[in-house]
Amino acid sequence: CGGGGDDSGDGGSGNGLVIGFAQVGAESAWRTANSDSVKAAAEAAGHTLKFVDGQQEQETQISAVRDFITQQVDAIVLAPVVETGWTDVLQEAEDAGIPVILADRGVEAADEDLYVTRLGSDFAEEGRKAGAWAAETFAADADGTKILELQGTTGSAPANDRKAGFFEVLDSEGLNYEIVDSQSGNFTAEEGKAVMETFITTHGLDGIDLLYAHNDEMGLGAIQAIEEAGKVPGKDIQIIIVDGSKAGFEAGVAGKLNYIVECNPVFGDQLMEVVESVVNGDEVEKFTPVEEGVFDATQFEAELPNRQF
Ligand code: GYE
Numbered sequence: 220c221g222g223g224g225d226d227s228g229d230g231g232s233g234n235g236l237v238i239g240f241a242q243v244g245a246e247s248a249w250r251t252a253n254s255d256s257v258k259a260a261a262e263a264a265g266h267t268l269k270f271v272d273g274q275q276e277q278e279t280q281i282s283a284v285r286d287f288i289t290q291q292v293d294a295i296v297l298a299p300v301v302e303t304g305w306t307d308v309l310q311e312a313e314d315a316g317i318p319v320i321l322a323d324r325g326v327e328a329a330d331e332d333l334y335v336t337r338l339g340s341d342f343a344e345e346g347r348k349a350g351a352w353a354a355e356t357f358a359a360d361a362d363g364t365k366i367l368e369l370q371g372t373t374g375s376a377p378a379n380d381r382k383a384g385f386f387e388v389l390d391s392e393g394l395n396y397e398i399v400d401s402q403s404g405n406f407t408a409e410e411g412k413a414v415m416e417t418f419i420t421t422h423g424l425d426g427i428d429l430l431y432a433h434n435d436e437m438g439l440g441a442i443q444a445i446e447e448a449g450k451v452p453g454k455d456i457q458i459i460i461v462d463g464s465k466a467g468f469e470a471g472v473a474g475k476l477n478y479i480v481e482c483n484p485v486f487g488d489q490l491m492e493v494v495e496s497v498v499n500g501d502e503v504e505k506f507t508p509v510e511e512g513v514f515d516a517t518q519f520e521a522e523l524p525n526r527q528f
Contacts, residue, residue, distance in 0.1 A: 235265035236498055239287030240296040243324070244275040246406045247436045248464040252528030253323065253484035257296070260487030264495070275300055275372065275405070281308045288315045294494050297334075298323040301374035309333035318497045322490055324376040331505070335497050338490055338507045342377040345480045346384025348513050349459045352478045353385070353429060354392035356457065364394060364428045367418050367456075368401035369411050369441060371433040377482075378403065381433045381461060399427060404437040411437025415444035424450050430458045434482075435467035442475050453477055463514065465526045471519035479519070481511040485527055 238261060242254055254270070261268035269292065271283035277300050287295050288311055295317055299305060305326045312319050313333055321337035357364040368385075371378035382401075389396055400418050404411035411432065424445065432438030438460035442452040452458055458476035460467050462484075470476050486509050496503050514522055 235267055236293040236494065237267045237269065237290070238294050238296060238494055239269045239271070239283070239290070239292040240322075241271050241273055241280045241283040241287070241298065243280075243298045243300045244273055246275055247434055247462065248466060248528050249434065249462045249482060249484045252464075253298075253486075256485045256487035257322070257490055258487070260491045263488075264491045266491065266494075273298075273300060277301055277304055281305075284308050284312060284319075288312055288317060291315070292317060293498050295319045296322050296490065296494065299326050299376075300324070300372060302327045302376050302379065303374060305330050306333065320490070320494055320497055322486075323484075326376075336493060336503045336505055336507065338486060338493050339509060340377075340482050340511060341508045342380035343384035343387075344508075345377075345461055345482060345511070346381040346386075347388045348384075348480045349381070349431060349461065349478065350385040350388030351392070352513070352515070353431070353459065354389055354394045356477075357394060357396070357428060358392075360395070360428065364396040365399050365426055366396055367399055367415075367422075367427055367430045369404040369414060369430065369432040369437040370401060371403065371406045371437075373403045373405075375406075377461075378406075378433055385431060404432070404440065406434050406436060408436040408440035410440070412440030412444045415441035416447075419444060419448050424448060424456055427456050430456055432458065432460045435460050435462040435464045438476060439466060439470060442470060463526065464528050465523065468514075468519055468523040468526055471514070471516065472523060474516075477516060479514045481513065483509045483511050 273280040319334040321334050323339040325337050402414045404414045445452040453475045459478040461480045463479045463481040
């Protein structure tokens with residue numbers, strides 16, 4: 220193991236590593252489950268985890284990474300809130316000889332040489348799965364499928380890729396559709412609800428076929444807004460969400476949404492293995508995808524008890 224010297228204080232033990240983790244924030248059930256998973260896995264592996272909640276602010280994450288560099292941690296795990304703007308701080312880590320492992324979200328391709336590997340979801344594939352269901356469900360919709368989209372945090376990898384993958388498949392399947400509106404709800408329930416209220420005020424809901432929400436929280440917030448407007452979510456407007464939290468599945472069982480694309484946050488143990496390999500100097504893949512499924516209304520009830528977050 221790297222690091223050298225004995226651990227002092229901080230809860231580390233034996234020859235465990237000191238790992239700095241710059242997390243995105245605490246914006247969703249997905250995120251909380253992810254933080255819990257990484258913390259538990261670090262502890263179980265005997266490593267010391269220095270955890271910083273970035274509060275969905277890039278500057279907070281950048282200063283966390285700089286602190287980790289000053290502290291000469293063995294490895295830095297970064298879940299970058301957005302894709303761009305990382306070049307300088309990643310270069311600083313490289314100059315200090317500290318490997319950076321991306322967890323969950325990715326950075327722009329230009330920075331690919333400045334991190335070792337990314338462990339997380341294939342967000343474009345998640346978008347394609349959502350698109351495949353929509354293309355099939357609305358294939359016979361002769362007058363064109365009217366779509367509202369609640370995007371995740373502007374400039375984040377999952378927002379960019381979930382959008383791209385979704386419309387890529389609608390286009391390749393030849394669906395006749397119209398994007399009535401598409402705005403960011405920043406992956407939170409409050410902002411998702413507020414944006415949905417604006418959509419309803421601006422466009423009404425009559426004739427709107429589908430809401431594509433890039434995560435559970437925004438979809439659940441939108442469901443509230445739809446109900447408050449006197450409409451029936453899941454029927455008057457069909458809804459797709461991404462993540463698959465317990466709360467998301469419960470809304471599905473209640474008939475309030477129609478399709479769930481799973482995104483799995485519980486990869487702490489896998490992350491620790493990757494960090495250990497990197498610190499050992501082993502060869503690792505540039506990207507390790509987390510395995511994920513999809514669920515329609517016939518599957519919600521049976522799957523609910525299996526949900527871990
Ligand atoms: O889908 C969302 C969270 O980056 C995959 O971030 C993650 C996303 C997840 O806020 O709920």
